Amino acid sequence: xxxxxxxxxxxxxxxxxxxxxxxxxxxxxxxxxxxxxxxxxxxxxxxxxxxxxxxxxxxxxxxxxxxxxxxxxxxxxxxxxxxxxxxxxxxxxxxxxxxxxxxxxxxxxxxxxxxxxxxxxxxxxxxxxxxxxxxxxxxxxxxxxxxxxxxxxxxxxxxxxxxxxxxxxxxxxxxxxxxxxxxxxxxxxxxxxxxxxxxxxxxxxxxxxxxxxxxxxxxxxxxxxxxxxxxxxxxxxxxxxxxxxxxxxxxxxxxxxxxxxxxxxxxxxxxxxxxxxxxxxxxxxxxxxxxxxxxxxxxxxxxxxxxxxxxxxxxxxxxxxxxxxxxxxxxxxxxxxxxxxxxx
Numbered sequence: 001x002x003x004x005x006x007x008x009x010x011x012x013x014x015x016x017x018x019x020x021x022x023x024x025x026x027x028x029x030x031x032x033x034x035x036x037x038x039x040x041x042x043x044x045x046x047x048x049x050x051x052x053x054x055x056x057x058x059x060x061x062x063x064x065x066x067x068x069x070x071x072x073x074x075x076x077x078x079x080x081x082x083x084x085x086x087x088x089x090x091x092x093x094x095x096x097x098x099x100x101x102x103x104x105x106x107x108x109x110x111x112x113x114x115x116x117x118x119x120x121x122x123x124x125x126x127x128x129x130x131x132x133x134x135x136x137x138x139x140x141x142x143x144x145x146x147x148x149x150x151x152x153x154x155x156x157x158x159x160x161x162x163x164x165x166x167x168x169x170x171x172x173x174x175x176x177x178x179x180x181x182x183x184x185x186x187x188x189x190x191x192x193x194x195x196x197x198x199x200x201x202x203x204x205x206x207x208x209x210x211x212x213x214x215x216x217x218x219x220x221x222x223x224x225x226x227x228x229x230x231x232x233x234x235x236x237x238x239x240x241x242x243x244x245x246x247x248x249x250x251x252x253x254x255x256x257x258x259x260x261x262x263x264x265x266x267x268x269x270x271x272x273x274x275x276x277x278x279x280x281x282x283x284x285x286x287x288x289x290x291x292x293x294x295x296x297x298x299x300x301x302x303x304x305x306x307x308x309x310x311x312x313x314x315x316x317x318x319x320x321x322x323x324x325x326x327x328x329x330x331x332x333x334x335x336x337x338x339x340x341x342x343x344x
Contacts, residue, residue, distance in 0.1 A: 038066060038069055038070055038071035039069055039070050039071065039236055040070075040071045040073070041070055041071070041072055041073070041093040041094065041236065041240060042072070042073040042074075042075060042092040042093055042094070043056065043072065043073075043074055043075070043092065043093065043094040043095065043096070043223075044075040044077060044081070044083025044086055044087065044092050044094070044095045044096070045074060045075065045076055045077045045083070045095075045096050046077050046083075046095075046096040046097070046221070047076075047077045047078065048076055048077065048078055048266075048267045048269070049074075049076050049262075049263040049264075049266035049267035049270065050194075050263060050267065050270055050275075050278065051193060051256075051260070051263065051270070051274070051275045051277075051278025051279050051282070052123065052191065052193055052194075052221060052278060052282075053074075053096075053221075053263070054247075054248070054251040054252075054256055054259045054260070054263070054275075054278070054279060054282075055118055055244055055245075055247040055248030055250075055251050055252075055259075055288070055298075056074055056244060056247060057074065057247075057251075057258075057259035057260075057262045057263050057266075058247040058248070058250050058251040058256065058258060058259035059072070059243045059244055059246060059247025059250075060072055060074060060247075060259075060262060061258035061259050061261070061262045062247070062250060062258050062259075064243040064246050064247050064250070065240070065243045067243070068239040068240070068242060068243040069239060070236070070239060070240060070243065072240070074266075075092065076266055076267065077096075083095035083096070084097060084101065084105075084110075084112060084224065087112060087224060087225070087226060088110055088111070088112055088226070090226055090228070093225060093226075093229060093236075093240075094223055094224060094225050094240065095112075095224045095225075096221055096222065096223065096224065097112075097114065097222045097224045098122070098154075098218055098219060098220045098221070098222055099114070099217075099218045099219045099220075099222070099306070099309050099328075100154045100155075100218060101222075101224070102114040102222065102224070102328040102329055103310070103313075103318075103319050103323060103325075103328055104319075105327075105328065106319075106323055106324060106325075106327045106328050107319055107320070107323065111226060111227040111228065112224050112225070112226055112227065113224065113225065113226075113227055113230065113327070113328060113329055113330055114219065114222045114223070114224055114301070114328060114329040114330075115222075115223050115224065115225055115230070115237060115241060115329070115330055115332070115333050115334070116222065116223040116241050116244070116245075116299035116301070116333060116334050117219035117220075117221075117222050117223075117299055117300065117301045117334075118221050118222070118223065118244070118245075118248055118288060118298060118299055119219065119220035119221035119222075119287055119288060120219075120286070120287065120288065120289065120290045120291050120292065120293050120300070121210070121212035121213075121220070121285065121286065121287045121290060122155075122211055122212045122216060122218045122219075122220040123191045123192045123193050123210075123212075123220060123221075123282075123287055124151075124155055124189065124190075124191060124192075124210075124211050124212075124216075124218075124220070125189070125190050125191065125192045125195070125196070125208050125209055125210050125211065126140060126145060126187050126188070126189060126190075126209045126211070127180070127187060127188050127189075127190050127195055127196065127199065127206045127207065127208055127209070128140070128187040128206065128207040128209070129184040129185075129186075129187075129204065129206065129207070130204075130205055130206070130207055131184075132184055132185065132207075134187060134207060135207060136209070137159065137163055137209050137211075137214055138163050140163070140165070140187055140209075141163050141164050141165060141169075142164075142165075142166065142169055143169060143185070143187065144169055144171050144185060144186050144187070145165075145169055145170060145171060145186070145187045145188065145189070146171050146172070146173035146179065146180060146186060146187070146188040146189060147170045147171065147172075147173050147189050148172075148173045148175070148189060149172075151173075151189055152167075152170060155211060155216065155218070156170065157313075157316040157318055158211075158216060158312065158313065158316060159211075160316070161313075161315035161316045162215075162312075162315075171186070173188065173189060177195065177198055177199060177202070180199075181199070181202050181204065192208060192210050192281055192285060192287075193277070193278040193281045193282060193287070194274070194277075194278065196208050197273075197274060197277040197278075198274075210285065215312065216312070217305060217308050217309045217312060218309060219301060219305070219306075219309075223241065223244065223299070225237060230330060230332065234332065234333075237333055238333050241299060241333040241334065241338075242338050242339075244299070245297060245298045245299050245338050245339045246338075246339050246342060247259075248288055248298045248299075248339075249298060249339045249342040249343055250342065251279065252279070252282060252283050252288050252289060253283070253342070253343055253344050254344065256275070256279045260272070260275045260279075263275065289343070292305065292335075295337070296334070296335040296336075296337060297334070297335065297336060297337045297338050297339055297340050298339060299333075299334045300334055300335050301329060301331055301334055301335070302331075302335075303325075303331070306325050306328065306329060307325065310323065310325060
């Protein structure tokens with residue numbers, strides 16, 4: 001996944017359906033709002049628009065949010081954008097996170113929580129060259145790996161505790177694959193939905209280690225909100241969660257092109273072939289729909305899974321042993337089987 005620019009973009013459904021619109025200085029496309037009265041809400045995404053956000057854009061592009069009485073704006077993230085801070089200030093209603101961030105909120109007494117987990121599997125991977133003996137995560141101990149600074153405070157600590165990885169073997173990663181492609185001794189971090197595709201296009205068939213298949217139980221691409229909103233606007237939250245769930249079923253199992261067109265409009269770096277690869281990989285690798293979600297519906301979470309993740313992190317010392325998990329998430333809006341009938 002290429003991550004270079006510092007821009008952020010706001011997209012609404014009106015952007016997508018407009019035959020033409022004015023381009024503002026901030027890069028947002030806008031046309032006059034619908035006369036229908038809808039409740040306005042905003043979600044800030046974790047990165048620039050991409051296939052990994054497909055369910056949100058699908059719900060926006062196909063009118064699912066509107067059907068649930070919502071006028072949704074998607075604010076696109078970037079390297080200098082942290083929407084959790086904006087959410088904590090109650091300037092938006094939702095943002096994206098992961099189990100790590102939710103536990104961090106509890107530790108730092110930030111009143112945000114996780115309300116749904118669209119990704120049952122974390123898409124993070126470590127990638128190696130073939131024929132170098134790096135055929136397992138354990139085999140990478142002591143070997144040079146390109147790792148971003150943000151990763152050094154999350155899953156890198158898990159790998160240090162489980163496999164004995166060290167800070168000395170970590171190399172700075174600037175989100176360019178050129179150093180990895182030039183040096184077969186290097187491994188590199190990535191997303192299973194992105195970097196393997198780019199590496200194969202460069203002529204290398206990579207060895208891909210999906211952390212989720214090795215016991216890394218992090219909920220990824222989670223949906224976050226403010227605890228005050230949980231108390232004050234549970235109906236609005238439920239409608240947003242339900243529409244998002246429907247969007248993910250549609251994006252994964254039906255025609256993803258409405259979302260993809262909106263994603264490309266927001267982020268021209270996304271090509272048709274990359275988006276197709278991301279969507280297919282999320283389906284084939286069961287990133288969105290596996291485990292608990294097969295019976296409980298997309299977005300599912302369980303107390304047992306959260307507890308298991310906390311216990312897996314215990315050796316890292318990142319969080320207090322007695323951290324109150326009940327402050328990190330709520331099951332109020334998920335596990336209801338919503339959207340299961342949409343799966344084909």
